[in-house]
Amino acid sequence: MGIPETTYYVAMLLYLLAAVTTPLVKDPRKGKWIVFPLSAIASLMIAALSLQVLLYGKTIVIDTGFGIPVFRVAVLKFTIDTLSALFALVISIVGFFASVYSISYMEEYFREGRGLSLFGLAYPLFIASMILVVTVSNMLWFLVFWELMAITGYAVIVYRSEEDRARFAGLLYFVVSSATAVLMYVASAILVGVLGDYSFGAIAAAFRSVRSTNPEVALIVTLLFLIGFMAKAGVFPLHFWLPYAHAECPSNISALLSGVTIKVAVYALVRFVYMMYGPDLLVGLLIATFGVASIVVGNLWAVRESDIKRLLAFSSIGHMGYIWLGIGAGIALHAMGQVVLAALAMLGGLLHVVNHAMFKSTLFLTAGAVIYRAGTRNIDRLGGLARYMPYTTFAALVGSLSVGVPLFSGFNSKWLIYVSTLSAGSVSPLIMYYGIIAFWMAAASLAYAIKYFSGCFTGREKSHIHEKREVPASMTFAMVSGAVISLFLGLFPIVPSIAIEKAIGVIGLVPRTPLLFAPALYTMYSPLMLAIYVGALTLVLFLTVAKLEREVPVWASGERFVPSIMEYRVSALYRPLEEVFAIVKVGDRVYSAIVSAVRKLRPLKEVYIDEAIAVPITKLSEKFVSARARYTELYFHVASVLAYLALVTLAVILLVYISIVAGLM
Amino acid sequence: MGIVSFLALITPFINIVLALVLAPLLDGYYRKVRAKLQNRIGPPITQTLRDIIKLLNKETLKPEGAHRVFIVCNVLALAFALTASVIVPTISPYNRLAYIGDVIVLFYLITASSILTAYAAAAIESPYTRLGSGREVTQVFFAELFVAAAIATLAVKYGTLIVEHMALMAINTVSVSTILAAILLFVALLIEGSIIPYDVPEAKTEIIGGVLAEFSGKLLAYAEYTILIRRFVIASLIANLTTPSIGNPIIYAVLYFVKLIVIYTVAVVVEVLNARYRIHSLVDLLQKLSILALIVPLIAVLGY
Numbered sequence: 001m002g003i004p005e006t007t008y009y010v011a012m013l014l015y016l017l018a019a020v021t022t023p024l025v026k027d028p029r030k031g032k033w034i035v036f037p038l039s040a041i042a043s044l045m046i047a048a049l050s051l052q053v054l055l056y057g058k059t060i061v062i063d064t065g066f067g068i069p070v071f072r073v074a075v076l077k078f079t080i081d082t083l084s085a086l087f088a089l090v091i092s093i094v095g096f097f098a099s100v101y102s103i104s105y106m107e108e109y110f111r112e113g114r115g116l117s118l119f120g121l122a123y124p125l126f127i128a129s130m131i132l133v134v135t136v137s138n139m140l141w142f143l144v145f146w147e148l149m150a151i152t153g154y155a156v157i158v159y160r161s162e163e164d165r166a167r168f169a170g171l172l173y174f175v176v177s178s179a180t181a182v183l184m185y186v187a188s189a190i191l192v193g194v195l196g197d198y199s200f201g202a203i204a205a206a207f208r209s210v211r212s213t214n215p216e217v218a219l220i221v222t223l224l225f226l227i228g229f230m231a232k233a234g235v236f237p238l239h240f241w242l243p244y245a246h247a248e249c250p251s252n253i254s255a256l257l258s259g260v261t262i263k264v265a266v267y268a269l270v271r272f273v274y275m276m277y278g279p280d281l282l283v284g285l286l287i288a289t290f291g292v293a294s295i296v297v298g299n300l301w302a303v304r305e306s307d308i309k310r311l312l313a314f315s316s317i318g319h320m321g322y323i324w325l326g327i328g329a330g331i332a333l334h335a336m337g338q339v340v341l342a343a344l345a346m347l348g349g350l351l352h353v354v355n356h357a358m359f360k361s362t363l364f365l366t367a368g369a370v371i372y373r374a375g376t377r378n379i380d381r382l383g384g385l386a387r388y389m390p391y392t393t394f395a396a397l398v399g400s401l402s403v404g405v406p407l408f409s410g411f412n413s414k415w416l417i418y419v420s421t422l423s424a425g426s427v428s429p430l431i432m433y434y435g436i437i438a439f440w441m442a443a444a445s446l447a448y449a450i451k452y453f454s455g456c457f458t459g460r461e462k463s464h465i466h467e468k469r470e471v472p473a474s475m476t477f478a479m480v481s482g483a484v485i486s487l488f489l490g491l492f493p494i495v496p497s498i499a500i501e502k503a504i505g506v507i508g509l510v511p512r513t514p515l516l517f518a519p520a521l522y523t524m525y526s527p528l529m530l531a532i533y534v535g536a537l538t539l540v541l542f543l544t545v546a547k548l549e550r551e552v553p554v555w556a557s558g559e560r561f562v563p564s565i566m567e568y569r570v571s572a573l574y575r576p577l578e579e580v581f582a583i584v585k586v587g588d589r590v591y592s593a594i595v596s597a598v599r600k601l602r603p604l605k606e607v608y609i610d611e612a613i614a615v616p617i618t619k620l621s622e623k624f625v626s627a628r629a630r631y632t633e634l635y636f637h638v639a640s641v642l643a644y645l646a647l648v649t650l651a652v653i654l655l656v657y658i659s660i661v662a663g664l665m
Numbered sequence: 666m667g668i669v670s671f672l673a674l675i676t677p678f679i680n681i682v683l684a685l686v687l688a689p690l691l692d693g694y695y696r697k698v699r700a701k702l703q704n705r706i707g708p709p710i711t712q713t714l715r716d717i718i719k720l721l722n723k724e725t726l727k728p729e730g731a732h733r734v735f736i737v738c739n740v741l742a743l744a745f746a747l748t749a750s751v752i753v754p755t756i757s758p759y760n761r762l763a764y765i766g767d768v769i770v771l772f773y774l775i776t777a778s779s780i781l782t783a784y785a786a787a788a789i790e791s792p793y794t795r796l797g798s799g800r801e802v803t804q805v806f807f808a809e810l811f812v813a814a815a816i817a818t819l820a821v822k823y824g825t826l827i828v829e830h831m832a833l834m835a836i837n838t839v840s841v842s843t844i845l846a847a848i849l850l851f852v853a854l855l856i857e858g859s860i861i862p863y864d865v866p867e868a869k870t871e872i873i874g875g876v877l878a879e880f881s882g883k884l885l886a887y888a889e890y891t892i893l894i895r896r897f898v899i900a901s902l903i904a905n906l907t908t909p910s911i912g913n914p915i916i917y918a919v920l921y922f923v924k925l926i927v928i929y930t931v932a933v934v935v936e937v938l939n940a941r942y943r944i945h946s947l948v949d950l951l952q953k954l955s956i957l958a959l960i961v962p963l964i965a966v967l968g969y
Contacts (some may be wrong), residue, residue: 386732397734405777406745406770418769422813425821429966432817436962439769439813443806446780450802454787458732523767523826530748530765537744538737545736545883548727554791555728555879568792573799576944577806 004060007049008078008135014042015128022120031116032106039124040099046092046131053085054499077199079137086350086503087134087267090357093485094259095127101365101478102252104471108372109250114159122155123253130260134267139188140198142268146184146232150177153261157249169248172241172598180231180238187224190217200275207276222283225272233265235324236293239317240591243301246313247377251368254309258316259361263353266323270350273331279342284332285430291324292434297587299444304578306379306571308367308456311448312360315403318445319356319410323349325438326417329431333420336427341420343504348416350500355409355489359402362482363452366396369471369479370456375464379451380569384461388468393457395479400449402486404442407531409489414442419523447574455570491531672914673759677751680760684750688890688897689714691929698933713893717886725882728789735788736884742781743887746894749774753898754905756918758832767826768819771902772812775857775895779805782891786876797876800944804863807951808856814958815849818842819906821965832905836917839909842965847907849958850899851928858896860932862939863947900928 018038025031053060062078080088102123106116129149136142154177158170192198194206211218227238234242242262246254269287277283298318305311326349334342367377369392374382386393402408421435470476489496559566578584693710700707728735752765766774779801786798820826822842823834835843856863880888904924910917942950 386734393732393734405780406766406773411773415769415773419767419826422769422817423820423824423826425817425962425966426824429963432821432962432966433959436810436813436817436959439816440806440810443776443802443809446776447802447806450780450784450787450798453734454784454798458734458788459790523769524764525766525770526764529762530770533748533751533765534741534744537747538741541740541743541887542737545725545740545887548725548736550724551727551729551731553729554789566792567790568795570787570795573787573795574803575799576948577803 004049004052004080005062007045008060008062008080011042011045011049012128012132014038014045015124018042018124019121019128022124023117025116025120028106028110028114028116028120031120032103032110035116035120035123036099036102036106039127040096042124043092043095043099043127046088047096050080050085050089050092053080054082054089054502057082057502057505075138075199076141077137078132078135079200080135082499082502082505083267083271084135086499087263087353088131089499090263090354091127091130091134091260094256094357094361095130097361097365097478097482098252098255098259099127101255101368101475104474105250105252105368105372107472109159118155119159122152126152126156126256130264133264137200138198139192139200139203143181143184143188147181149261149264150181150232153177153257156253157245157257159250159253160248163248165244166248168599169241169244172595173245175598176231176238176241180228183224184228187221187228190221200271204275222276226269226286229265229269229272230290233262233269233320233324234294234317235290235320236297236317239294239297239320240594242317243305243310243313244595246316246364247307247309251309251364251371254312254367255361255364258313258364259357262316262320263323263357266320266327266349266353269324270327279331279334281332281335284328284330284335286328288325288328288332288431288434291321291326291328292437294318294321294324295438295441296321296583299441299448300584301587302448303444303451303574304584305448307377308370308379308382308452309364309377311379311452312363312367315445315448316356316360318441319352319360319403322414322417322438323352323356325349325421325434326352326413329417329421329424329434332428332431333424338424338427341424341427344416345420346504347497347500348413348420350503351416351493351496352410352413354496354500355402355413355486358482358489359399359409359486362395362479362486363399365475365479365482366392366399367456369475372471372475373465373467375466379455380571381462382456383459383570384457385465386457387461388465389457389470391470391476391480395483396453396457398483398486400453402490403445403449405446407490407527407534409486409493412490412493412525412527414438415525423523447577451570451573459570460567491527493527668914669759670761672757673761676755676757676760677762680751680753680755681747683755684747684894684897686714688750688893689717691897691900691925692893694926695929695933698930699937702933702937717889720886720889721883723882725884728791728879731789731879735785738781738785738788739880739884739887742778742785743891743894745774745778745781746891746898749778749898750894752828753901754828754832755901756921757914758829758836758905758917760829763827763829768816768828768831768902768906769826771828771898772816775898776805776809776812778891778895779857782876782888785888786879789879791879793878794876797878801876803944803948804856804951807948807955808853810955811849811853811856811958814961815846815853815907817962818846818849818965821962822846828906835906835908836910836912840965841969842961843907845961845964847903849961850903850907851931852954852958854896854899854903854928855932855935857899858932859892860896861936862942900925903928 015038018035022031022035025034049060059079059081062080064076066076125148129145129152132145133142133149136145154170154174157173158166160166188203191203191206191210194209195202207218207221210221231238246257249257273280273283273287295318298314298316298321302311302314302318305314326345330342330346330349333345369389370382370385371377373389374385376382398408402410404410404414418435418439421431421438424435425432690710690713692713693708696712697707697710748765749771752760752762752771754760783798783801786794786801789795816826819831822838822840823831825831825834854860877885877888904921908924910920
């Protein structure tokens with residue numbers, strides 16, 4: 001066993017160790033020193049491993065030799081190629097920062113008397129499952145880890161399970177993710193039935209043979225997979241669970257969910273489309289269409305939000321749209337033979353995966369810090385935190401500018417998407433129009449960035465602030481590091497671009513990196529030179545006004561400024577803009593109907609359906625545990641998670657059985 | 666040294682001078698023409714420049730509660746606008762520094778400068794600046810659509826996004842779609858340059874300067890400069906990317922100044938003939954215009 005394999009195993013064992021031992025420790029203040037440091041170390045190990053794969057371009061194959069007994073078709077095998085490594089790297093870096101941040105951040109919840117038992121169990125497994133999903137190369141295990149990710153994600157989302165809002169967020173998440181996972185089971189079963197083998201290679205071969213004999217079945221399989229990925233990615237029209245789930249969980253979890261969990265679906269999308277189809281015009285356009293719809297929905301709704309975490313969550317939907325647009329346009333343009341534009345679009349999409357992962361997780365961490373001190377998520381009750389929290393302010397400013405101001409990371413990837421789509425007018429007017437809409441809606445993303453930043457950090461202090469000082473060191477370390485990495489990505493996009501070029505090499509599409517000085521075919525842009533000019537000018541100008549000695553009261557056109565009467569709330573900034581689009585009004589109606597329909601899924605008096613699935617098993621197992629443990633919320637949730645895992649395992653074994661029987665026929 | 670590389674070398678330096686001196690002078694011209702149209706005598710052409718110089722020498726006050734962000738964003742806004750003015754094609758289509766960014770980057774520098782002004786304005790509690798900030802962003806939101814449609818149209822027409830190449834292509838291009846693109850960019854000019862009927866964020870008579878209400882001294886001068894340079898950059902882009910010209914360097918430069926004067930004159934006429942919109946009717950109007958804007962790239966795709 002070589003060093004890479006050992007690293008991988010050790011990292012996974014560390015996650016497992018953290019998951020197993022933390023619930024055994026009664027005092028969460030001690031337990032946190034097990035779960036978070038172990039997760040951070042394991043994440044660093046995975047990051048190092050992925051970096052090695054990306055640097056040397058050598059695929060690592062880890063064959064555990066472990067399969068489901070009787071059916072020797074599903075051997076657990078990991079293949080870490082450059083595409084896997086890219087996503088594993090992003091996941092592990094965000095995982096590292098979220099874990100470091102959590103060490104101090106979770107204190108907030110310990111103060112309220114919450115423990116770490118279930119959270120400590122689920123948190124490391126959640127990170128591990130994402131890494132497992134992007135590295136595994138076997139359909140059956142892919143589905144198993146996909147479910148593990150879903151269920152551990154569920155467990156961390158409902159951490160504040162006594163609050164109905166958190167439980168409802170968990171319910172929405174659970175319903176959408178299990179309903180769409182079932183569709184993926186069906187699709188896999190159809191494909192596995194053809195060759196009776198679960199390896200990715202066999203699945204791809206099976207798909208191609210189905211496609212040549214039964215194109216309708218192939219289309220159905222594609223749609224089933226696509227729906228599964230869309231739901232996990234939070235792409236319109238299956239995005240409605242996301243603002244609830246990403247807002248109601250603790251902020252370190254929001255950072256993981258918005259930063260990387262939705263990206264796992266992007267990985268699956270790229271991997272599956274290129275594995276099964278290769279470039280295909282229809283599939284590409286379909287993906288791009290959903291992408292554009294998400295851009296519109298995510299951005300327009302984010303502008304209206306006055307809850308900071310929901311605002312950031314809607315923004316994630318919008319940015320996910322950019323990623324899907326880039327990837328979809330890349331696939332479609334590739335199919336049309338426009339290799340350069342295709343490569344630019346694909347590069348833009350994947351670069352946005354990296355950039356968005358960094359700046360959005362940073363933004364969610366800053367939101368966590370804001371709530372940690374001010375105790376509210378309502379943007380109108382926040383303000384003036386810049387005075388006490390300089391590091392958080394810095395991270396939030398960088399993060400909010402990163403959504404799309406030149407020199408900052410998000411602009412680079414968006415720019416690539418604009419370039420590739422806006423130049424595509426002569427080959428595909430549709431893609432050009434998608435580009436126009438994407439360019440247009442980017443202005444909305446700048447609008448909510450201003451809203452978030454100025455609402456939280458500048459202006460007058462409104463809410464009661466627990467302690468008027470910066471948040472603890474582990475939190476500032478994570479936020480500032482995230483912001484610094486974002487700055488780096490903004491100025492040196494060439495570094496992630498090289499990694500992405502290698503990753504795209506896996507799917508047979510290698511672009512020339514256009515961010516170099518070398519004159520390119522369509523376009524050019526040099527962030528570093530731009531930074532030098534803007535930076536020099538800014539410095540000179542700043543020095544002239546750096547020392548303003550006289551501070552004067554707000555002028556307010558000479559009237560006596562009375563904040564309580566004259567205040568213009570941040571939530572009202574874009575009122576004229578908010579109601580103009582008919583789509584917003586229609587969308588509100590449709591989605592409030594869907595959400596309230598899900599809310600009605602309460603079969604028992606006070607228990608949601610996700611909890612209800614577990615109730616019979618919970619009742620059964622109650623006989624085996626002490627009366628004291630029985631009445632805790634925690635016990636209930638552990639049981640529900642275990643029950644669900646049991647159901648999934650059962651389903652998977654059934655799936656194996658059905659597909660093998662079908663294959664023999 | 667050939668004439669092309671010589672022009673490419675000096676254009677960035679000339680651009681800086683044009684942005685710092687010509688942009689205020691053009692505003693002076695603008696005010697003069699407006700005064701004439703309104704039967705007034707009006708200030709001398711150098712008035713805007715003198716105002717700015719005077720403001721630069723005045724004391725800059727720090728509004729209560731203004732964080733450093735307020736100052737940084739304000740300064741950054743001017744830096745973005747100035748950088749845009751360096752790489753925009755002016756007296757010649759050639760520019761040694763054009764590799765800094767293509768036409769998308771160029772427009773984004775302008776947008777970013779508006780957005781950063783809004784950042785600075787939202788950082789102060791004053792109701793007027795906050796109101797102005799929200800309006801600024803609302804307007805920029807619509808301006809972006811016009812810009813996007815214009816870029817797509819020009820990209821179809823010229824087959825490139827590099828500003829230098831586009832300017833060269835424009836010299837010999839006369840077509841329906843480029844003229845329509847010029848109109849789209851003109852709307853963007855009115856919006857980004859805060860010209861009536863689109864001066865809603867400043868709206869001196871309604872919200873007392875809006876975004877600028879709490880700026881003073883140097884910061885006010887910088888903010889005024891930012892707006893003037895934004896106007897200048899977009900006007901230059903209209904002049905050199907959407908209208909034909911003549912390849913001879915001297916005639917090209919002369920034609921450029923003539924075009925600038927024409928664009929500013931049209932803007933004055935529009936201003937004098939219109940009143941400022943209320944923010945709600947503005948949003949309604951822009952929404953209707955956006956549908957028209959979306960048709961323009963299609964005309965280019967069809968080959969006109």
